[in-house]
Amino acid sequence: MAGKNTHLRGCVAACALMLCLAALWPAGARAQGGGPLYFPATGHHLDDEHGFLAFWRDHDGERRLGFPISEALPLDGATAQYFERGRLEQQAAADGTSRVVTGRVGSEYAEALWKRFAPAPPHKPIAGEQLFESTSHTTRGVFLSFWKGAGGLDFFGAPISEISWELVGGSRRQVQYFERARLERDPEQSGTADEVRVSDLGRALAALRGIDITPVANVGYESYGPSAPLAPDMAPLGGPPRVAEPPVAVPVPQAAAPTRPRRTLEQINSPGGEKSILVNLSSQWLYAYEGDKQVFDAPVSTGRDGMETPTGNYAVYAKLKVQTMDGVLDGQYWVVPNVPNVMYINGGVALHGTYWHNRFGSGARLSHGCVNLPLGAAAWLYDWAPMGTPVRVTY
Numbered sequence: 001m002a003g004k005n006t007h008l009r010g011c012v013a014a015c016a017l018m019l020c021l022a023a024l025w026p027a028g029a030r031a032q033g034g035g036p037l038y039f040p041a042t043g044h045h046l047d048d049e050h051g052f053l054a055f056w057r058d059h060d061g062e063r064r065l066g067f068p069i070s071e072a073l074p075l076d077g078a079t080a081q082y083f084e085r086g087r088l089e090q091q092a093a094a095d096g097t098s099r100v101v102t103g104r105v106g107s108e109y110a111e112a113l114w115k116r117f118a119p120a121p122p123h124k125p126i127a128g129e130q131l132f133e134s135t136s137h138t139t140r141g142v143f144l145s146f147w148k149g150a151g152g153l154d155f156f157g158a159p160i161s162e163i164s165w166e167l168v169g170g171s172r173r174q175v176q177y178f179e180r181a182r183l184e185r186d187p188e189q190s191g192t193a194d195e196v197r198v199s200d201l202g203r204a205l206a207a208l209r210g211i212d213i214t215p216v217a218n219v220g221y222e223s224y225g226p227s228a229p230l231a232p233d234m235a236p237l238g239g240p241p242r243v244a245e246p247p248v249a250v251p252v253p254q255a256a257a258p259t260r261p262r263r264t265l266e267q268i269n270s271p272g273g274e275k276s277i278l279v280n281l282s283s284q285w286l287y288a289y290e291g292d293k294q295v296f297d298a299p300v301s302t303g304r305d306g307m308e309t310p311t312g313n314y315a316v317y318a319k320l321k322v323q324t325m326d327g328v329l330d331g332q333y334w335v336v337p338n339v340p341n342v343m344y345i346n347g348g349v350a351l352h353g354t355y356w357h358n359r360f361g362s363g364a365r366l367s368h369g370c371v372n373l374p375l376g377a378a379a380w381l382y383d384w385a386p387m388g389t390p391v392r393v394t395y
């Protein structure tokens with residue numbers, strides 16, 4: 001299951017859900033005035049104590065920023081609030097006044113994942129292309145059109161990458177990073193207003209930074225949006241989802257681990273006793289090594305069909321002792337509280353403890369892309385593996 005935080009959901013986590021549901025909300029669920037709001041889907045408030053609500057309303061906040069996923073909080077001497085797709089900041093000006101601006105979530109997310117973007121290669125001018133000398137990058141086509149129409153330089157900043165392909169939510173999409181956002185193109189929506197959307201980098205960056213996104217109770221504000229989230233894989237696959245209101249994380253008794261499969265697995269060559277991890281998707285088993293010596297193994301459950309855990313060579317780039325993960329799947333919002341011993345290895349893909357099922361090593365792939373581990377195994381691995389530990393995922 002991919003974490004957002006949803007899923008380092010990432011590693012991640014893309015919500016057309018809220019736009020689809022907007023037309024279906026009853027009149028009482030929509031904001032009728034200009035007063036402060038509470039968002040049951042994310043469990044957070046939005047008001048004008050720092051000017052965030054007015055900015056959100058004036059800049060098509062539901063589409064460009066999404067719903068708030070944190071309360072207002074201090075950030076580098078200023079006040080900020082995280083949203084699904086971005087962050088708002090109240091910054092003081094030299095004359096003593098203040099203004100609200102969007103945070104540099106695109107740049108910060110890229111830096112946190114060690115992404116480096118080469119400048120645009122020399123080429124003949126392309127009709128409709130715009131070059132940004134400040135970053136040496138270009139944008140064009142539907143990305144440029146959306147950028148201009150949705151706020152331009154003030155809202156998104158300049159591009160910090162060229163248009164490229166990236167794995168987003170289990171499928172490859174064209175994306176482009178900007179200083180304050182990432183835009184992604186959905187080819188299935190070609191020619192519609194939803195062809196380009198703002199990625200959920202606010203949620204991903206909040207997970208990387210360890211921001212508290214735990215839902216809070218409504219203090220009496222007007223409710224806005226869907227009234228209640230639904231749980232994801234708490235119930236067996238194919239069964240009806242169960243309402244997670246209020247969410248209670250009670251560990252499920254773990255069944256005895258299945259017998260380790262008798263397979264020949266390719267080992268990682270790690271000279272000098274370096275720690276490393278191998279995840280074998282075919283056998284649904286994880287192995288830990290110190291140099292060439294195997295020191296630990298455990299059964300796992302990886303990504304289901306359509307959300308397969310990506311293969312490749314990665315490294316642990318973020319560790320969270322406990323995290324609430326959430327996101328949207330098949331048009332339904334899901335939330336899993338108190339996921340323990342989370343180690344992100346690739347965007348929103350993480351190794352983590354799992355208390356909502358015990359089908360590890362059985363061949364059942366139940367996650368949203370993450371590597372599910374038994375609670376005890378995840379705790380051991382978390383304490384053993386330092387930041388930067390190489391992780392190889394293979395068949």
